[in-house]
Amino acid sequence: MIASYRWLQRFVPELPSPDVVGEKLTQLGWEVVSKKPWGLWYEPVELVEITKRVKHPHADHLSLITVRRRDNVLTTVVSGASNGFAGDRVWYAQPGTRLIDGRILETVTMRGIDSPGMLLSAHELGFEAGPQDLWIWDGDQPLGTHFLDVLGGMDTVFELELTPNLAIFGQNMRALSRELAASLSLPWNSRSTEFSYGRVPMANVIDAQACPIYGLAEFRIKPDAVTPLWIQILLKSIGQRLIHPAVDLTNFVLWDIGQPLHAFDADKVDGKIEVRNAVDGEVLATLDGSERTLSSYDLVIADQNRALALAGVMGGSGSAVSLETTRILLESAHFDAQRIFQTMRRHQIYSDAALHFGKGTDPHAVVTAPAQYQNLLAEMGILEEIGPSQMIGIIPPSRQVPFNPQGIRQLLGVGWSDERILDGLERLGFEKGETGIVIPSDRHDVEGTPDLAEEVARLYGLDEIEPRMFVVSASPGRPSTRVSYQELIRNSLAAAGYWEVITRSFTSPSRIQRAGMRPSPDVINVVNPLRDEETLLRPSLLPGMLETLESNRARRDISLSLFELAPVYTRETPDFWQYDELTVVRTLEARKRYPRPDSPHLLELKGTLEWLNQKCGMGLSWKQVPSGPEFMHPGRLLAIYRRDGSVVGYLGEVRPRIAQRYHAKRIGVWFMRISDDPGVEIASRIRRPMRYPEVVRDLSLIVPQGVSYQTIWEISHQLQSSILQSLTPIDHYRGDFGHSWTFRLVFQSEDKTLTDEEVERVIQQFLQLTQDLGVTMRQ
């Protein structure tokens, strides 16, 4: 909403400077988006008198008009105007003036004669002054008077952002000025008088719920009138278009007191007015030039033949007033806000009327608005007769809420006296009534003590409330166990060298397919996605993670180790449609580097799983499997199991064919569901350091194809040796004889220094058992 400082002064003549007004508005909760001077471009335009008018020697339709400016300076300009003769006073703009349409005036040569500047029409100044070319001015200002001074000097316009509660009552200068007057303790001129409706049956209200109050009044006027300049100025300053007087006046009343009025041309209305629901399929040509097909949800104003207007939203072109109109049928109504709001949304007509009615209007304005309209017609001298009128429905009695100053003090945490609270409320238009506080008729937003508390807090300013701190118990707050556990996983992975990323929860079938995955029927689709790539809620983090690799490697060749722990979504579980997944991705390509290359290995990813499982007590186990998800490399795949034996995820490589789609030759991935309940209670088992020296033996073995490390490791466990501490692969090569593995066996005893014989005995047992697998010592 745009507010004009000059307009506000109508209600509060003693208004302080625009800067103070801006600050006060902010304090009161009106967000000031901008504050700008208005009228600057009128400054160079000055009043001149025509002294001579002769025909242009080379053009029939042009004249040379000589004007006298301040200090008897004479200037001659070329003009095509049909009016403007010696003795007329007109408005002149000299070269360099910026016109309201943005043009900058220059001295132009017209048919061989220079024309320095321009004589202006009302239209060129942005105003309406009836059917005349040049604006012949009949005011008595001295020559040289600036047009801006005629306007009353510069104005300041505020662009305001209204919160929904303020929009209920505040989209007009009257309410805005009431707030300012209250907070500045200045007198406020409410300027309201009441129209006395007659009792002529002119209308029927069929749907009284949608239209509780309906007023109609006929005014007979002289045609061809011009809207008073002061109203034109105010409407222009808040960015309103001038249309013609009957409409300009309704517009003025709308922004002045917040009541949308509608003027019908009474001669275009056939019989009694009906306020009824539209018939499904009924067609109405609205004033914006569109044909609207209505439904029974829409409320219309109709005559005996047809719908005339979409009630509270927009009039129809068939009954519109024009310059020739002599009988105005003025509608002043009160509608159900919800109904109007819905119609506005359904038809996407965000008219000023709908934006007011749709928020809720002051029912009392049904009576005051026509009075104001009538007064303006009278002021213009065009009101010939007040015709018949009628009001259907009754103005509801004012509402009261209990006055609970203690409740207000408690809610705000202040010590303000009853008197101070009441005084503030009264300044805002509330009154002390018999049973409580009487709420002004336009304040539908006020319902109880919290609202009254807000009113006084706004009025006196939130700065007046001294901050304090509620008493906090000595015990600190608690994070949730589940989330703390997830945070531990995050911290651990970051410590292990992985970077956390956060990807969007949305994906699409094609993005899922690109990752080699199949879209599941359990995905949750977004009904109104923002774009085609985000049509569903991700069932897996993997596509997004691979895309993150891709976007990072599109411009530079870097190795990446990323993880995300975040929800994925599925409709498979009723009542709770998300669970947390951990996904880790790592590019597996050697990168040249001095002094040694950086060559990440899939076993490092596995190592991270082993380490994390131990560090976070995850209770997981894993097994190499020959197949799993289709997008995974079948030769390098581990299935990951929870304690209960169910598969929770996989670790391995994505198929290189798929990896290539994301700008990588090899990508290691590990994805798994994170259980909601860590539920792991691990007793800490800390041993003393071993005091006796360890014995190290390296064994080079030829291992047949198909015998895994796991098998050999299990054999070392079958020995049940208390001194064999570990068996680790330290070297491998492949020859014509098969695989050669060098294992390092470490022996150590808790209670003595081991002898060679003791170590040798275990080694022999180990070799004997592995012999059955075809394992032999390398010579």
Place this chain on the structure above:
Amino acid sequence: MDAQRLDSWKDEMTREVMKAESLTELQTVRHQWLGRKGKITNAMKGLSSLSIEDRRTVGQQLNGIREYALDLFAQREQEMELQEETRQLQEEVYDMTLPGLWPDVGLLHPITRTRRLIEDVFLRMGFSLEYGPEVEDEWYNFEALNIPADHPARDMQDSFFIDLPGMVLRTHTSPVQIRAMKKYDGALPVRILAPGRAFRRDDDATHVPMFFQVEALVIDRGISLADLKGTLNIMAHELLGDGIKTRFRPSYFPFTEPSMEMDVTCASCRGAGCRVCKETGWVEILGSGMVHPQVLKNGGYDPLTVSGFAFGLGIERLTMRIFGIDDLRLLYQNDMEFLSQFQPYTGRPGL
């Protein structure tokens, strides 16, 4: 063999030791003095030819010289060994101006770090952390929070709807207020902080369709707007530094009454006024208010006996403020070059 001559031996020996340039030369000198036929050894042998009296005095003198010699040679030997080692090591010269190999450390996303910073402030104030589902029941997301059916937030323009009837992607973390109240089941005090994702149909430099919020709710007897202001001031100082100023403006949210927004000093101009803050010197940081009586009722609390406050804070906005970023979307592009800039110390050990 008189005492004076023996005294001059020390000087003579020292001179010779200092003259030796290598360990070999030093050995030669040592031999000349302490070897089997060295000067000192010989003199010791000659003692027997002296009178008993002289034998004692000269003997003592010789012993002193011998100890002096042993020390002298040992010390010099050590010095020369060290010099020799140094010379050898200098041949192992390495170009230490080569770049170092950085440790392979990971990094938490700046959003995670900012979220934890906020959580930490409130955990210390006695708040507990609560969570709710992202695929949320419309009742929790709208009705329970007093958001009527015709509210713009319920429009397809603003919220993501999904093909689960009655469900919506939560548009804020506020539904956790209701869930927490139901969980606390009338117990007091309620003092919770709810971090999490939320979704809105917006995408520009200051809005992303998926974002993170932190919701706070306090319910107890006698909680007032003054408590809310106090809490928010503490939070602003903890998160943005002691120099930060705050300003409160009335606002509107369907689920609070009265409602207010908190502004903090503009980071770009420090309050002087600039383009970022539309010349006001302030930037909005969060919305807050006293819990609406109807919302208290919806959560099972009696507005006549208890009151509460709530506020919601955008984590991105705070991250942008703390780290100095002007485009929100950068945070979710996961560009490593961009994210790596979040590594250096910011002067906040907790971040």
